[in-house]
Amino acid sequence: METKIAFGGPKSLSGKEFTYCPGCHHGIVHRLIAEIIDELGIQGKTIMVAPVGCSVFAYEFFDVDGTVAPHGRALAVATGMKRALPDRVVFTYQGDGDLAAIGTAETVHAANRGEKLTTIFINNAVYGMTGGQMAPTTLLGQKTTTTPYGRRAKNDGYPVHISEMLSTMVGVAYLERVTVSTPQDIRNAKKAIRKAFLAQIKNIGFGLVEVLSTCPTNWGMSPVEAQRWLLENMTKEFPLKVFVDKVGD
Amino acid sequence: MxxxxxxxxxxxxxxxxxxxxxxxxxxxxxxxxxxxxxxxxxxxxxxxxxxxxxxxxxxxxxxxxxxxxxxxxxxxxxxxxxxxxxxxxxxxxxxxxxxxxxxxxxxxxxxxxxxxxxxxxxxxxxxxxxxxxxxxxxxxxxxxxxxxxxxxxxxxxxxxxxxxxxxxxxxxxxxxxxxxxxxxxxxxxxxxxxxxxxxxxxxxxxxxxxxxxxxxxxxxxxxxxxxxxxxxxxxxxxEQRWEEYKTDNAEYLLVGYGTVGRILKSVVDKLAEEGIATGVFRPISLWPFPYTRLRELAEAVKFVFTVEMSSGQMVEDVRLGVEGRVPVHFYGRMGGVVPTPDEICSAFKKLL
Structure with a gap:
């Protein structure tokens, strides 16, 4: 009898077992990126830059050339690569601490230069790998290991809205905030990631997708509770929205 | 070419x-x-x-x-x-x-x-x-x-x-x-x-x-x-690299790199006019530091005199190279001051 493969993982994932916790969204987002790389047929010309954070091993999970940048500097490293090899596809995968705290300057300036790069920005409102400290995107009142009384604006300032900040920059070609909490959200997130890659491939400018994500471990919730908390709280502070779309359909 | x-x-x-x-x-x-x-x-x-x-x-x-x-x-x-x-x-x-x-x-x-x-x-x-x-x-x-x-x-x-x-x-x-x-x-x-x-x-x-x-x-x-x-x-x-200037019959060895290494050549010439035989050892590779050749040269001189535009940093490597065979003296200017050949000469002569 002839057998046919009816379903499998994307080619652009290496098959290495993920190191992520149950209920964490990194796995879903990794898969979506790999599917897009497969569908666009760019696996052989893609280079990825992993960050410092829970996704520090991401360069091992994707079956493409890759490196891991110093904390916050993924977009500087990616800029160097892309300027050296303008016909390759270069993407960064970064968390909120990496992209929106220590790497804010690199993020803003790569976007402002309109670097032909793609960034997937995982916003889960907490520092995951170091054990649940306050992130720049932590919500007001949210308890973390360094905001044990809840984040207070008077002491800690306000949640940083990266997509809103970058939306004013002319160099940005695609910018959307999505989530992957429901099957519908996942389908929409995949479309956004595709466009953020096309912004680069079509040489239009910088593409970034902010993905509101769960961290059940550090939020102290079950995966199901974390999904609910994200939809009820994070989407209020960080509305899901297409901010910039110069890619078209 | x-x-x-x-x-x-x-x-x-x-x-x-x-x-x-x-x-x-x-x-x-x-x-x-x-x-x-x-x-x-x-x-x-x-x-x-x-x-x-x-x-x-x-x-x-x-x-x-x-x-x-x-x-x-x-x-x-x-x-x-x-x-x-x-x-x-x-x-x-x-x-x-x-x-x-x-x-x-x-x-x-x-x-x-x-x-x-x-x-x-x-x-x-x-x-x-x-x-x-x-x-x-x-x-x-x-x-x-x-x-x-x-x-x-x-x-x-x-x-x-x-x-x-x-x-x-x-x-x-x-x-x-x-x-x-x-x-x-x-x-x-x-x-x-x-x-x-x-x-x-x-x-x-x-x-x-x-x-x-x-x-x-x-x-x-x-x-x-x-x-x-x-x-x-x-x-x-x-990869140890260095330059030597008039080290052959030198009684004293002057050590400096970069701009100072170049000034030291004038110092050696000035001192020669006064009948004092000195030579310059100028490290070119600062890492790896040319310890081996420095050690050989140090064995043939009375002392080593290191000059830097710092409070004395390379002199630590000079001491490591010389390994206590002869005294190692130091003269330095700091803060962006470039020493003149005359200043270095008089600092050197105080040691004689």
């Missing part, structure tokens, strides 16, 4: 030498006294299909260098003391990821904001590991503009040979001074070393390459460190 003789400022000569060595990528942030390197690159690189990018900071710069170097292409940046301090995290990552690239630090007076005058107070940072971890830079110190040209070219070759960052440690004097130089011909890019076995270029019909300084397993990381150390041991064996 076709060469051209031109009158050039040190900073511009270094930039042109880098282009002629096959460097087509430059990332940099302005800082005195080396901004002419960036300015020259911004004008010159587009003429040779290269890329110049003015960055938002030295922190971004060093990481762009990391990214560009990971593709296997020749890349450089230049900065001055506070800027190189900012780059140290990235320099450590680049050494750990074993990426070839060239840094230029045109040293100015410090610490802190300091001033913009020539100094040698970044020797420790350059040679003893300015960033974290067990790594070394290949450090070369020119004393003339011609030598700056030659060492810039050598720096690219050594960086490729050892897959390790190389550093030109100049000072504001070398950067700003004008001298006639002979420039080498343009390197044919097709003759540059082949890095296709590790470079990140897209895994087209091959296994993906991974370039990192990372290994979560301590035994694995120790193995990586052993590999670095083997390279450094080889460099110590093969």
């Amino acid at each position: 076709k060469t051209e003789k031109l009158m050039m400022k040190g900073n511009e000569a270094i930039a042109e030498a880098a282009i002629r060595a096959g460097c087509r990528l430059y990332f940099g942030y302005p800082i005195t006294p080396q901004s002419e390197i960036a300015e020259y690159m911004s004008r010159r690189l587009p003429e040779v299909d290269g890329t110049f990018l003015q960055t938002e900071s030295e922190v971004a710069t060093v990481n762009m260098v990391y990214g560009a170097a990971s593709t296997g292409k020749r890349v450089m940046t230049s900065t001055s003391s506070p800027g190189f301090s900012l780059m140290q995290e990235g320099v450590s990552y680049i050494a750990g990821a074993e990426l070839p690239c060239v840094f230029v630090n045109v040293v100015r007076g410090g610490p802190g904001l300091g001033d913009i005058q020539p100094a040698q107070s970044d020797y420790f940072q350059a040679t003893k590991g300015g960033g974290h971890g067990d790594y070394k830079l290949l450090v070369l110190a020119p004393s003339t503009i011609q030598e700056a040209v030659e060492l810039t070219q050598l720096a690219f070759d050594l960086a490729d040979k050892y897959r390790n960052p190389a550093l030109i440690l100049a000072d504001g004097m070398i950067g700003q001074m004008m001298e006639p130089v002979e420039l080498p011909p343009m390197r044919d890019l097709s003759t540059l070393p082949d890095h296709s076995d590790w470079a990140l270029t897209g895994a087209n019909e091959r296994e993906p390459h991974k370039v990192t300084s990372f290994n979560i397993d301590p035994y694995g990381l120790e193995e990586m460190n052993k590999r670095y150390q083997e390279k450094y041991t080889r460099a110590v064996r093969e």
Whole structure:
């Protein structure tokens, strides 16, 4: 009898077992990126830059050339690569601490230069790998290991809205905030990631997708509770929205 | 070999030498006294299909260098003391990821904001590991503009040979001074070393390459460190460079590098007129430091006299080299003050 493969993982994932916790969204987002790389047929010309954070091993999970940048500097490293090899596809995968705290300057300036790069920005409102400290995107009142009384604006300032900040920059070609909490959200997130890659491939400018994500471990919730908390709280502070779309359909 | 003789400022000569060595990528942030390197690159690189990018900071710069170097292409940046301090995290990552690239630090007076005058107070940072971890830079110190040209070219070759960052440690004097130089011909890019076995270029019909300084397993990381150390041991064996001036019958040995090394030649000539036989030992490779030859020379003199534009940094390596065979004395000026031959002569004569 002839057998046919009816379903499998994307080619652009290496098959290495993920190191992520149950209920964490990194796995879903990794898969979506790999599917897009497969569908666009760019696996052989893609280079990825992993960050410092829970996704520090991401360069091992994707079956493409890759490196891991110093904390916050993924977009500087990616800029160097892309300027050296303008016909390759270069993407960064970064968390909120990496992209929106220590790497804010690199993020803003790569976007402002309109670097032909793609960034997937995982916003889960907490520092995951170091054990649940306050992130720049932590919500007001949210308890973390360094905001044990809840984040207070008077002491800690306000949640940083990266997509809103970058939306004013002319160099940005695609910018959307999505989530992957429901099957519908996942389908929409995949479309956004595709466009953020096309912004680069079509040489239009910088593409970034902010993905509101769960961290059940550090939020102290079950995966199901974390999904609910994200939809009820994070989407209020960080509305899901297409901010910039110069890619078209 | 076709060469051209031109009158050039040190900073511009270094930039042109880098282009002629096959460097087509430059990332940099302005800082005195080396901004002419960036300015020259911004004008010159587009003429040779290269890329110049003015960055938002030295922190971004060093990481762009990391990214560009990971593709296997020749890349450089230049900065001055506070800027190189900012780059140290990235320099450590680049050494750990074993990426070839060239840094230029045109040293100015410090610490802190300091001033913009020539100094040698970044020797420790350059040679003893300015960033974290067990790594070394290949450090070369020119004393003339011609030598700056030659060492810039050598720096690219050594960086490729050892897959390790190389550093030109100049000072504001070398950067700003004008001298006639002979420039080498343009390197044919097709003759540059082949890095296709590790470079990140897209895994087209091959296994993906991974370039990192990372290994979560301590035994694995120790193995990586052993590999670095083997390279450094080889460099110590093969890359010690120095110049000697009138050391043959010298009774006293003067030691200095860069701008001071050049001033010391005038000092030796002045002292010779007074019948005092001295010679100069000028380290060219600051790492690896030329301990071996220094030790041989020290055995034949009454004492060693080290002069630096610092509070005394290289003198520690001189003492390590001399191993107590003869006394090692020191004279230094700080804060960007360049000592005159007369000052050095009188400091020396006080020791007689």
